[in-house]
Amino acid sequence: MDAELIESFLKNNPKARRAKEGVIIDTDNGFLHLRGAIKTSDYEGLGEDATFFAPFCSVADIKKINSPKTASDFLLQLRAESIVDNPRLNRVFLARKGNKTNWSLEKYYLDRKREETYLSNLSKGNYEKLKSIPSGSVYLDGANAICTKTKAGNIIAISEPLEYFLYFMNIFFYGEDFGIKDEDTQASFRIAQRIMAGHESFDFDIDPRGTLPEHIHGWMKSITDLQYQFILGHEYSHHLLGHVKDSNLRTDSLSSFMAMHEGKHTIQHYKYSHKLEYDADWYSIKNIKGNSKFKDDxxxxxxxxLMYLETSRIVLDYTNPRRTNQVSSHPDPSSRIYKIRKKLNNKYGFSKDQLENNLGYLKDYTEQFISKYLVFNFDSFEEYGSHYLPSYKTRLLNDRVDY
Ligand SMILES: [Zn+2]
Structure with a gap:
């Protein structure tokens, strides 16, 4: 919102005050937050939905979203649809957009460093088969990653909340090595589990849960990036192994993947089976050629x-026991761990003993989390909002006023 417009609101309306973004106006029915204004003339002829996409999309983006032609357009459409109906994500993307005048959602997602690192470690043949598959982060609800078929080819989407889950689990798991206090690693575990259960609001970049010293954050992020690449490789493998064919496609409403989305669009993905999942895990690693350091990492x-996913499986089974039926088509994470260990050369990854010890530790920790924290703090755990790392969040921010 430009400064002139903000000034005129403040001048003409005594109940208006400045917000971090735009102005807040107190009304008898609560407050109204005006974040910006768009010129409708810029969006003429682009359909009635265009103005909903306008805050975080360029006109070129909107044209592609309206009538996607290439597989990349379909990925862009998925990305935009995941944001448009979620007010908090709208604000996150407004913050990401900042003052950039030539912003476009497509451009925002152009950075493919992690994709390129993974792809550059494949055989030439697999590289050729995958290099043009559009893939990357999407603000999918919960911890999904999908390889899905569109009219123009397969696309791969990895949920951004899944990355946050991994990041906070890394702080929990490795924090002590960096001198992070127990109360903070515990909070980090709680935040991760809340993300997985859908209770943590999607506004990590505008309301950081705690700002770690740069070197610690950088280390945690680099581990998270590798975990992202394993998941990416898993989805690439579904593509390479031909799991995404018409015969094993089923159609789900997009709303099952996205927060607060009740669109009429549908999405096709392969029917899950244990065998396909084990294979995708294995080929994600097996396909790495010629770089043993990367393969080990x-x-x-x-x-x-997978160890982290096991902790959230235990928590979710406890909080929502009926869900077991819905996901029984997915193998449990510990079976996936041992399947990989059996096939993988012993010089790579953690040894069977290390895996058993770590899984044992994580299971014990998770069970204690349930019996000592969760049962007494159910409301706080399930309340939608934000939890913080106490030592790294010095001042709590006021929603909308400060961010
Ligand atoms: Zn899979």
Whole structure:
């Protein structure tokens, strides 16, 4: 919102005050937050939904979203649809956009460093098969990653909340090595589990849960990036192994993947089966050629990812026991860990003993989390909002006023 417009609101309306973004106006029915204004003339002929996409999309983006032609357009459409109906994500993307005048959602997602690192470690043949598959982060609800078929080819989407889950689990798991206090590693575990259960609001970049010293954050992020690459490799493998064919497609409403989305769009993805999941895990690592350091790092990242997923499986089974039926088509994370360990050369990743010890530790910790924290703090755990790392969050911010 430009400064002139803000000034005129403040001048003409005594009940208006400045917000971090735009102005807040007190009304008899609560307050109204005006974040910006768009010129409708810029969006003429682009359909009635165009103005909803306008705050975080360029006109070129909107044209592609309206009538996607290439597989990349379909990925862009998925990205935009995941944001448009979620007011908090709207604000996150407004913050990411900042003052950039030539912003576009497509451009925002152009950075593909992690994709390129993974792809550059494949055989030439697999590289050629995958290099043009559009893939990357999408603000999917919960911890999903999908390889899905569109009219123009397969696309891969990895949920951004899943990355946050991994990041906070890394702080929990490795924090002590960096001198992070128990109360903070405990909070980090709680935040991770809340993300997985859908209770943590999607506004990490505008309301950081705690700002770690740069070197610690950088280390945690680099481990998270490797875990992302294992998941990416898993989805690439679904593509390479031909799991995404018409015969094993089923159609789900997009709303099952996205927060607060009740669109009429549908999405197709393969029917899950244990065998396909085990294979995708294995090929994600197996396909790495010629770089043993990367293969070792990726194997460790795979084991960590699955160990972390095991903790949230235990928590979710406790808080929502009926869900077991819904996901029984997915193998449990510990079976996936041992399947990989059996096939993988012993020089890569963690040893079977290390895996058993770590899984044992994580299971014990998770069970204590349930019996000592969760049962007494159910409301606080399930309340939608934000939890923080106490030592790294010096001042709590006021929603909308400060961010
Ligand atoms: Zn899979």
């Amino acid at each position: 990726l194997s460790k990242a795979a084991f960590l990812t």
